[in-house]
Amino acid sequence: MRVRLEQIRKTFGSVVANAGVDLELRPGEVVALLGENAAGKSTLMKCLYGYVRPDSGAFYVDDQRVEIASPRVARGLGIGMVFQETSSIGALSVRENLALGAPRAPFWSRTRSRVVEQSLEQLRTLAPELDPRSAARDLSSGERQLLELAKVLGREPRLLILDEPTSLLTRPEAERLWAHVRTMATAGHSVVMITHKLEDVAQAADRVVVMRAGQVVHESREVCDRAALLQAMLGESAAAVRTESQPKSSPRTAAARSCARGVSAAAGTARIEDVCFELRAGEVLGIAGVTGNGQELLARVLAGVVRPRSGQLRLDDTELSLDDPQVRSAIAYVPDQPRQQGCAQDLSVLVNLAALQVPQWPVLSRRRFGRDQAAELLERFDVRPRDLDRPAGTLSGGNLQKLVVARELSRSPRLIVVCFPTLGLDVRAARHILDELLAQAHAGAALVWISEELDPLLEHADQIAVMYRGRLRGPIAAASATRAQIGAWMTGVSEAALGASA
């Protein structure tokens, strides 16, 4: 089955996810779709799978134009997609989970059906030690991902799309997956692997297509040429707008302001292991990395929301503990999901701005306390509309972000932890927030800045590190960091391998 995508365009609001992409998929071929966060790879494949409707463009299957209106239509065409998020039900057994998606089987038998048997067969190849009677919640996250894969494989798709297939797999599991993918290709199927890891590309792909900022920027059959791939992925630094960023002039004290030693934590499926860094007052630590590698959890641990399982966190010689409000009041935290985690949506903007200080208010204070300071904050951070009394939940995403930043920075913190602070903001607003953050750093705060974009970090940070699979690579001094090295960290390639393939 030959599949062709022609000039696929998709925008979400003001963000252009796919800017006219052409792609051809041939039978018997494994194509790796490589790129950073927000390069547009997932969106493109979701369009192909019918999960998302593109704004314009066409799909051709065996040179016939097709309309893919929904995943069901896609499945009917023989296209299958395995998503990153697993939708298995923990309490049910593996077998039952496979049966859930399978088409109608006789009433009395819960799992006897050809599709289920096939899925089980595939699962046996991918994960031989897995007992189909075990409950899905007892599986490791890697095994759950393989379960998802087996579900889709059971329907024998002719074109298989895998979204970040090895993100949760152990090495042996990943090797089995690659072998399986190659077997499928040999059998005449097409496979598309969406990935940000170079090893996936090298091990399993026949052809690699690199996307950046919604467009295809590189395509070749040289799947092992890591240097070229990294260059294509990260590009030359986009002409950085030279801004009025404060020059780093203030001498730093030798003592560390914030440091972490061997911090490990777990929450849900996220994990961080053995994180170490040391920041002096006024320094900026930029943490890059593809989302989902543990950055969000790290931010929560640093902010004092999640208790670390082990390790030590210090702020100016005091050990940070979850139960010490005084120390914690010196930490500012902008979460990755401010609407859900950082604001009280049905309470007013005024209350939200003062939320962390409310326990210190006088007992009989009316809710209009502190209006002047609040109004000033709105002005300073350009939060619109300038209405202190409206519920915070009615603000747009960008303004809500600004509100949260305003609240956090208004307390003269000694440590600032921000997680994707400029996500969803237009250029001017992003610039503004950046200036505020850097001003605070200039005034002596330590800033831990987790970002989805590399360029701002390279420009402003003093130290750079990368979160990869829960571990912190680095930090190293930003001045001596190279794009190649950071790219390598982000994609899981070791230094030696990088040097060897150059």
Next chain:
Amino acid sequence: MRVQLTASGLGVRAVAAPPKQRRTFPRLRSRALNTSATTAIIFAAFSSAFFWAIGQSPIRLFAALYDGVLGSGFAFSETLVKAAPILLCSLATALPARVGLISVGGEGQLAIGAIGGTALVLSAGDRLGWLTLPAMLLSAALAGAAYGAVPGLLRAQLRVNETISTLLLNYIAAPCVDYLVYGRWKDPDSLGWPSTIAFPDAARLPTYFDTRIHLGLFLGLFAVLAAWFFATRTRSGLILDLLRSSPELMQRAGVSWARRTVVLLALGGACAGIAGIAEASVIEGRLQSGVGAGAGYSGFLVAFLARGRLLAILPCAWIVASLAAAGDNLQLSAGLPSSIVYVLQGFLFAAALIAQHRSAEAAA
């Protein structure tokens, strides 16, 4: 507030929408009226259909309802008498709701409070003189508070869902009353329907205006107003709002959700406890089985009708009490069993739930 129980090992996942819709938009004042009007219309529709189905004329029955509530001075005062325990018990639900907890424990806390108050009366006898009354009220409040603290601790420390635990505790409290009333506290002269000895005069709450309106009503009014003031005009009230809306934020501010959970449930229990002893002391004049007779669940209904707005509890309690009072009238005028009033209460509840959903939909 989602009920996070999940089946087979961890609980049952209930698809629960937030029971109290918090609104701070000024223009929502008209929306509140809108919802009330919708509730009234749906209630009227349900009740009329029901009356018609049982072969009664809806109009005659609505007239009887009116009569039972506003037909005479006595009817009016009796409605207020019925409203008193409902008012107090509604706080047993409304106070914990400030942090998003759903408690139905008013019924059990009322019974335990009645036990506490009676214990004091029976042991003190005549010795305390005028102190009997305040002491009785205090012990009822403390007993109710203790019984309210239990589900609070279970929730805070063991994460036991408070709705289920308060429900089960209700069913534990009622037989406790029976145990005492049939047993060691039994008045030897009460043969047919066991109860304690009649309360001495010093232990009877004063009544006013030549009616049965008693101190409990005013205590209830005071409690609601105090709660309202506390919730809307003080720092602690604001903290509670923040806790309900964004627990993570308050965690960073060092606010303890666990402590407030227990305190609010205990305070609610204290109010219900006072309702219990008031019923025993004034209305029944003794402690007997079935004290309070459903005021706890009516209180829960009132708290839901009021949608978390404490001042709205006052009219809502009166409305629910009116239904109960009218039920008596229906019995007299139409020969219907007095329990028919539960059908009307249920209709009112269902109507409120439907109206609340429609108004939430309209806002979205």
Next chain:
Amino acid sequence: MIEILYGLLIGFVPAMIRSATPLLWALLGETITQRAGIINLGTEGQMLVGAATAFGVAANTNNPWLGLASGALAGSALSIGHAVLCLRYRANQFASGLSVWMIGFGLSAYLGSSFVGQSIDGFAPLSAVLGVSIPLLGDLTPTIVLAWLASALIAVFMDRTRPGLALRATGESPSAARTAGIPVTFVQTSAILAGGLLSGIGGAALSIDYAQTWAEGMSQGRGLVAVGLVIVARWSPLWAVPAALLFGAAEVMSLRMQAAGATVSAHLLHTLPYVVSLVVFM
């Protein structure tokens, strides 16, 4: 003393089984409902309308089977209210259940008002039907046997059939179930109605078989206990049987102690099932 003990023991097991049966029916119904992810506090009301309707029909037609069937239908009809409120109007499940309970309570009082205090013959026990006297189990009536049968059938249904799988999937994770193509709302509605049906039968068993009379509020909280006991029985229709028997045992003991003169502790015994539920819940 020996006489008291002897009096206590003789016929205890059958009495315990008989006392447990109405609750068992309600337990089975609520198990299905909760397995779909819905809590129905209206079970108490459903039992009561089932009891009142069944008694009325059985008394008028002299056919306990018709009574049983009508009780089932009545319980089911009332449960529609809970389904509509929860699923269509997205009401809080506890609130919705309580409103259905209130309506059911009042409705049953009205329906049963004309037969308060009457009594009927109910079902003939097993030994009478077979014409042979069987020790211990001879007093079993159809409602009891059917309840056990239902327990086994429901267990098989849930664990070994596709609809059962759909039910469990819906309760565990409605979103995942929806992704798998399961019509979640339909499954939940069916589960609620099935719960209503079974608790209606439980109420019918109560009025026609166990007590053979009608009194207002005669289920005395069994429906509410069922909601909690389902969790204690780990949502398993098989474990529902011992859970119901525990409750039955406590009740029979308390009744017998009352009859034997030890009235006092009887009431405390009455709290036993609820205390156990609470403790196990922790």
